[in-house]
Amino acid sequence: MAEGQSAATVKQRRGAVSLLLAMVLLGVFPLDVLLPSFPALAEHFRSTPADITLSISLFAVGIAGSQLLIGPLSDVIGRKGLLLAGITISMLGAVGCTLTTDYVHFLLFRVIQALGCGGFVLSQALIQDLFEGEERDRLRILMVTATGVFISVSPLAGTFLQATLGWQGSFVVFIALAGIVLLKACFFLENTRPAATGALSNIFQPYRRVLCDVDFLSYWLISAFAFACHFSFIVISPLIFMDQLQLSAYDFSLILLVYGGAYIVGGTVATLLGKRISPGHQVISGLCLILLSGLIMLYLSSHFTLSPFTVLVPMLICTAGTTIARPAATSKAMSLFPENAGTSASAGSTVIFICGGLISALISLSPANLQSTLGYSFIILSSVALVLNSRIHSRAKSPGASPSVE
Structure with a gap:
């Protein structure tokens, strides 16, 4: 960053970095932390661990599908609103997972949670928008490092949450973390539009390019x-x-x-x-x-x-x-x-x-x-x-x- 930057700008950049790291954490949290709870989930829904595995597959499919829409849409209408909407939807899906007693409804709420989590794909776009040069490269290194650390630590965290809060624990912690990220996004992201403009009907056109x-x-x-x-x-x-x-x-x-x-x-x-x-x-x-x-x-x-x-x-x-x-x-x-x-x-x-x-x-x-x-x-x-x-x-x-x- 330039030496003449104001203290407010420096604070905003640090806030953006912490926001991006939190998005990385929430991107991997709903998958790996839940793994130690498979037996408990199977017992709760009177199913088998193999059936619970389906929730992981559906979650991955939900993320993949939603991010294909969110990315190009953010190039037209901006990042902040989509990110806030995604976090809110993911929280609602997680709440539904903790309250339902029906296995089919649980799968439905997991898909809803995944659709919201697709918004975390905007972390790479935000890096491109907010940072330049070597600072951008260093931040991508930091995010790759953080992703590996979070994935590696997740099973241990999941074991602790299962022992203390039961299978609902991972969803409760996700809701709390998502709420914090929602507030950080409100404060540290500007409501600006990206350089690309175009009609909503043509949002998938850039994929061809x-x-x-x-x-x-x-x-x-x-x-x-x-x-x-x-x-x-x-x-x-x-x-x-x-x-x-x-x-x-x-x-x-x-x-x-x-x-x-x-x-x-x-x-x-x-x-x-x-x-x-x-x-x-x-x-x-x-x-x-x-x-x-x-x-x-x-x-x-x-x-x-x-x-x-x-x-x-x-x-x-x-x-x-x-x-x-x-x-x-x-x-x-x-x-x-x-x-x-x-x-x-x-x-x-x-x-x-x-x-x-x-x-x-x-x-x-x-x-x-x-x-x-x-x-x-x-x-x-x-x-x-x-x-x-x-x-x-x-x-x-x-x-x-x-x-x-x-």
Whole structure:
């Protein structure tokens, strides 16, 4: 920030940063915190844990569907009103979840909660609107780091809430946090309109523009593949640590807590690298670390018996690579269409959601050794991402390259 900024402006920026971090927390909170409460939910609704899993799937589908509308709509009518409406809807859905005694109604209220949570996709658009240059890049690193930490800590928080408040506890805490974020958004966001204007009937038109840009898709795929490595581990970690290694739920939560600490270290490294090397080299460095983690994972799975150590060591390296590559790739993608930041964020978030969901599902369904499958996946995903990054730079050096790519 410029040295001559007023104290009020500095305070507003700090408020915006805390708001964005709170949006990141609320984006992951309704999913992972609820996992330890599956048995209690099944008992309450006289169902099975497998049926309760449907609520997670419907929640993800609800978020994916709503963000496709919210992003381009925010480019036309502004961010603040949509964000406030989304938070309010998510709170109403959470209230309904705590009060209902019918399983079908519970699923309906979870979808309503998810539709509101789709508004949190605007965090990337707000970063593009409110910050510039290195400050914008540092904030994206911070948000990626925070996402990993929140996801890793969530199972431990969910275990505590289930033990103290029952399955309703996660919804009650979500309502309280959402209320705080609602107030912060009212105070720290200006009611301004973005640069893009147009008729409501044409709000989906920008999708054709951004999705037809090869570099835009390539950067988001790089970010998605890096995220998929982390997300796949989170999805199958209960199978490795609790089913195969027979660890208790509490011990499993502590392991994920250590894994979350790796995000902090990775975020610190990414911040230091951001001051010394270009975003393009940050992407390459991060992807090479993910590739290295895959090779180490395969070596350990072949020469040592399965243990928390043989799984965590390569995952810590993978996490460092993820926190370095993802923010740089995201910043490059978002910089291509700054006038359509909402649409760009929604399109990119959908790409990440689809890749993370499909890849993690394929890994979890693999009949082979899960540790080896993870290793092969890291190698394949990082290699493909490196090829995509190389093609981007090849196009940028070609005589007909557009200035925005360089």
